[in-house]
Amino acid sequence: MQAKARSISVRRDDVSVMVRMMWLAFVGMLFVLAQTIAAHARGESLAPLAEQISPAVVNITTSTLVEGQTGPQGIVPEGSPFEDFFREFQDRNGDDNRPPRRSNALGSGFVISEDGYIVTNNHVIAEADEILVEFFPGDGQPVKELPAKVIGTDEKTDIALLKVEATGPLKYVQFGNSDTARVGDWVIAMGNPLGQGFSVSAGIVSARNRALSGSYDDYIQTDAAINRGNSGGPLFNMNGEVIGVNTAILSPNGGSIGIGFSMASNVVTKVVDQLREFGETRRGWLGVRIQDVTEDMAEAMGLDKPGGALVSDVPDGPAKDAGLLAGDVILSFDGVEVEDTRGLVRQVGETTVGKSVRVVVHRDGGTQTVLVTLGRREDAEREEEGEAEATDEEQGAEDTDILGLTISPLTDALRSEMGLDDDAEGLVVSNVDEASEAYSKGLRAGDLITEAGQQKVTSIEDLEARMEEAREAGRKSLLLLVRRGGEPRFVALSLEQ
Structure with a gap:
């Protein structure tokens, strides 16, 4: 036991x-x-990561011929949407008669392929006559600055694609997926702040999906120090992937206060791919004017909640051809739910030109699906610009002062603007001299003269002929038929003016 x-x-x-x-x-x-x-x-320490990615970051110097200016040229061309963030102030009191001079500007960029493609901001190189690229010093790196040529630019996202010819393969970085970046993630910004040379700063993602001024904006907000000269440089995640292109800062004094903005890589990659392939962007175009749906609108239209994009107008274009109507609410586009107008604009722009997509709309209390073949936004914009120029020419080419009136022939654009029928004819009064008889007798800008001497007038020559006929007949005045708001009245104006 x-x-x-x-x-x-x-x-x-x-x-x-x-x-x-x-x-x-x-x-x-x-x-x-x-x-x-x-x-x-x-x-x-971030040193190993910084050493790994630094060789792909470049400094960019541009040279521009400036006419008659004495102040320093800013690194952001005048008129850039980011002029307030990244520019040197010019001396606006200088002598504009001085001879032209060369002005230099600084920015940053990064290499995305071993054969020399470089991404930067459009405002860094806009209007530049010469672009030089300086590489990070190190083994195998180009020792001298290399000239760069512009492959393509996109003002809407402020992205430019450059190309240099090097003697050997260049070190480069790759884009990451910006959609996976979370608020609070660590990031690194690199570039050439204030022209001081290659520099690294670190911070976190402060916010995502920021919009500043454009329809295609999708900015990552960061508190990593970004200053003048960082523009065009990369924003890296901790894997050494580019998730943004440093573009702007919000600052009362021009220096970093911890509010910087980088265009998201998922936007940039699509732009860069198109610039590389075509030398320009090719965005999809739906052809509608839209607005957000408010809670009141949603209730009035029988929608469960605010959302989608309300179609306010359907001019000539793909949407009209497909049968979309004003008053439709676009709920989904190409299988993706539409949250608001900003989201729809981006979805359409990122869709291939010529693709037929299914658009689900809310109409008359129910839903309908419309098949739309997308056009190209750039073509539509060029056409609109051409029409605007033609309208300006039509409106301004034959403006004439007669009898105290400034008049011009009626054009299609003016008919549309004045709400007149397509077959309306006459001369439009654009201005009335307040010291004239015409003004004292009640003629005003916007009046339409349809007859003179009881005969139709459709051109300045017609009116001048009626005036000459009245004088030859010994008359001292000319009878005009004037319409305002569709209501006609006769007015006699003296020919002895």
Whole structure:
């Protein structure tokens, strides 16, 4: 019995020792884990990552011939949407008669391929006569500045694609997925701030999906220090991938206060791919005017909640051809739910030109699906610009002052503007001299002269002919038929003016 008792006691002691050993091992593991967490909490050095990605970051110097200006040329061309963020102030009191001079500007960029493609901001190189690229010093890096040519630019996203010819393969970086970036993630900004040379700053993602001024804006907000000269440089995640292109800062004094904006890489990559392939962007175009749906609108239209994009007008274009109507609410586009107008504009712009897409709309209390073949936005914009120029020419080419009136022939654009029928004819009064008889007799800008001397007039020559006929007949005045708001009245104006 005693032997058996001793055996049981020994086994119990063994178990106790094993439990203590396991407990000590567990405590040791917790200690190691705590040390690891503490190390991460302190923040490990970013030096290895910075050394890895620095060779792909470049400084960009541009040269521009400036006519008759004496102040320093800013690194953002006048008129840029980011002029307030990234520009040097010009001396606007200088002598404009001075001879032309060369002005230099600075920016940043990064290499995206071993054969020399470089991404930067459009405002960095806009209107530049010469572009030089300086590479990060190191083994295998170009020692001298290399000239760059512009492959393509996109003002809407402020992105430009350059190309240099190097003697060997260049070190480059790759784009990451900006949609995976989370608020609070660590990021690194690199570039040439204030012309001081290559520089690294670190911070976090402060916010996402910021919009500043454009329809295609999708900015990552960061508190990493970004200053003048950083424009066009990369914003990296901790994997060394580019998730943004540093573009703007919000600042009352021109320096960094921790509010910087980088165009998201998922926007940039689509633009860069098109610039690389076509030398220009090719965005999809739906051809509608839209507005956001408010809570009141949603209730009035029988929608469960605000959302989608309300069609306010359907001019000639793909949407009209497909049968979309004013009053439709676009709920989904190409299988993707439409949250608001900004989202729809981006979805359409990123869709291939010529693609037929299904557009689901809310109409008359139900939903309908419309198949739309997208056009190209750039073509539509050029056509609109051409029409605007033609309208300006039509409105201004034959403006003439007669009898105290400034008049011009009626054009299609003016008919539309004045709400007149397509077959309406006459001369439009654009201005009336307040010291004239015409003014005293009630003629005003916007009046339409349809007859003179009881004959139709459709041109300045017609009116001048009626005036000459009246004089030859010995008349001292000319009878005009004037319409205002569709109501006609006769007015006699003296020819002795």
